[in-house]
Amino acid sequence: MAIASMNPTTGETMQKFEPHDGAEIERRIAQADAAASLLRSTTFDQRAVWARSTADLLEAEVEHVAHTMTLEMGKPIAQARAEVLKSAKCLRFYADNAQVFLADEPLADPRVVGASQAHATYQPLGVVLAIMPWNYPLWQVIRFAAPALMAGNTGLLKHASNVPQAALYLDRLFERGGFPEGSFRTLLIGSSEVEGVIADRRVQAVTLTGSEPAGRAVAATAGREIKKTVLELGGSDPFIVMPSADLDAAAATAVKARTSNNGQSCIAGKRFIVHTDVYDEFARLFVDRMAALKIGDPLDESVEVGPLATESGRRDVAELVDDAVARGATVLTGGKAPDRAGWFFEPTVIADLPDEARLVLEEAFGPVASLYRVADREEAARVANQTTLGLSSAVWTEDPDEEAWFIQALAAGAVFVNGMTVSYPELPFGGIKDSGFGRELAAAGIREFTNLKTIWKA
Numbered sequence: 001m002a003i004a005s006m007n008p009t010t011g012e013t014m015q016k017f018e019p020h021d022g023a024e025i026e027r028r029i030a031q032a033d034a035a036a037s038l039l040r041s042t043t044f045d046q047r048a049v050w051a052r053s054t055a056d057l058l059e060a061e062v063e064h065v066a067h068t069m070t071l072e073m074g075k076p077i078a079q080a081r082a083e084v085l086k087s088a089k090c091l092r093f094y095a096d097n098a099q100v101f102l103a104d105e106p107l108a109d110p111r112v113v114g115a116s117q118a119h120a121t122y123q124p125l126g127v128v129l130a131i132m133p134w135n136y137p138l139w140q141v142i143r144f145a146a147p148a149l150m151a152g153n154t155g156l157l158k159h160a161s162n163v164p165q166a167a168l169y170l171d172r173l174f175e176r177g178g179f180p181e182g183s184f185r186t187l188l189i190g191s192s193e194v195e196g197v198i199a200d201r202r203v204q205a206v207t208l209t210g211s212e213p214a215g216r217a218v219a220a221t222a223g224r225e226i227k228k229t230v231l232e233l234g235g236s237d238p239f240i241v242m243p244s245a246d247l248d249a250a251a252a253t254a255v256k257a258r259t260s261n262n263g264q265s266c267i268a269g270k271r272f273i274v275h276t277d278v279y280d281e282f283a284r285l286f287v288d289r290m291a292a293l294k295i296g297d298p299l300d301e302s303v304e305v306g307p308l309a310t311e312s313g314r315r316d317v318a319e320l321v322d323d324a325v326a327r328g329a330t331v332l333t334g335g336k337a338p339d340r341a342g343w344f345f346e347p348t349v350i351a352d353l354p355d356e357a358r359l360v361l362e363e364a365f366g367p368v369a370s371l372y373r374v375a376d377r378e379e380a381a382r383v384a385n386q387t388t389l390g391l392s393s394a395v396w397t398e399d400p401d402e403e404a405w406f407i408q409a410l411a412a413g414a415v416f417v418n419g420m421t422v423s424y425p426e427l428p429f430g431g432i433k434d435s436g437f438g439r440e441l442a443a444a445g446i447r448e449f450t451n452l453k454t455i456w457k458a
Contacts, residue, residue, distance in 0.1 A: 009306065011311070011342055014072075029127070032185050036153065039183055047152070051146065052095050054179070055089075058173075069166060074308065075306060087143075098147070102446060118455065123450060124153045124449070125449050126154070129207070130158070132160065132209055137159070141422075143440055144440065147449075151450050156405070158189055166186060168188075171184070196222045198227065204227065205449050206227060206230075208228050211234065212234065233389075237267060237392070237434050239271065239392065240393070242395050245278070247281055248285060254286055257420035258270065258347075263368065266391055267391055268420075270369065272371050274372065276373050283349075290369070293334060310343065313365060315364065324358070329354065333348065334368075348368040380406075388434040389433060390433035391412060391414075391435040393414065393416070395410070413432055413435065426441075
């Protein structure tokens with residue numbers, strides 16, 4: 001895939017970029033490796049100063065960065081601003097908490113292991129390669145980089161090929177904040193170059209957010225090289241509505257969950273599983289709100305749904321919808337690409353899905369919602385768990401026993417009760433099954449790329 005900025009609102013190419021050649025790749029890996037030796041010798045307090053300074057830059061440049069993201073991948077401008085500010089918050093969170101999260105853990109009574117002293121300590125691994133997607137061009141990177149750098153690691157970024165301007169902004173961001181030269185470097189490379197970077201002995205670990213096939217390929221290479229890996233591979237999250245729920249709030253939140261970032265979010269509610277007693281009323285509220293959304297230029301402050309980021313992404317969504325309709329599903333609203341320039345797709349709700357429809361098991365990465373009617377909580381959990389994915393989930397109920405039952409029953413990395421899934425710096429984030437393994441954010445996220453070293457003294 002060419003490395004180019006294309007405006008998804010118009011379909012026009014804005015700028016093309018030459019990929020880095022072998023010599024430049026080598027230079028950047030060497031810079032990151034040299035910086036790793038330096039960064040591990042700095043203190044948490046020093047790194048925190050740099051992280052906060054980097055956050056200051058993001059906040060000062062919020063309009064520029066948000067505008068760039070919206071032009072490159074089409075997210076509504078208000079959501080782009082929120083992404084920049086959330087990224088700054090994440091940097092400050094790890095600046096404030098990294099030393100606590102990575103504090104030494106002494107054994108209460110070292111005599112039980114025949115020692116005078118015994119403890120575990122967290123130390124940085126070194127250079128970590130991050131392979132990141134286009135849907136959150138800043139946040140996905142910062143939520144890796146903030147904990148990695150605060151732990152004393154350095155980062156290499158292979159960003160998605162359709163957001164090179166975001167990638168190049170990140171290339172110098174951390175140095176501008178004060179981190180040593182080479183602490184974070186962007187590699188403008190295609191997918192074919194990734195295997196060689198992972199195999200480089202100076203690269204100690206790899207993290208990927210992306211598709212399941214990409215995750216399998218990266219995990220296979222990292223496994224062969226015996227290198228630590230964290231994978232977040234998307235989801236087809238259930239959003240369950242039970243009879244005791246506040247239907248108006250549930251429907252309003254469901255629309256936001258399904259159409260945020262133009263429907264291109266791994267943790268978005270995608271399958272709406274509704275108890276038969278409230279199905280008709282929820283469906284009416286949900287469909288009416290989806291149909292009323294304003295589609296258009298994402299730089300327009302009033303627009304709620306912009307284009308999909310790529311033409312191929314829109315084609316994939318359209319094929320899923322067409323397949324479902326051909327197999328007998330009912331389109332309650334939307335269902336097609338509007339007749340206009342750019343890669344838009346109408347906010348869509350589909351019901352009466354037969355089991356053989358691809359949409360039942362595959363992730364729809366666009367503003368397309370699947371609606372299911374279920375008879376009881378057992379059927380709701382069965383439908384929720386029937387995919388091979390398990391990133392997050394949401395359940396709407398005011399019944400405490402029902403809430404506790406679903407928390408145990410849902411096979412996912414998270415359960416959100418009476419809300420939509422959101423990633424927070426304060427909470428661990430990640431999935432199970434084909435949604436990947438490992439965790440980002442919170443204490444778990446910063447510990448992923450450290451060596452938990454045991455210290456024993458006679």
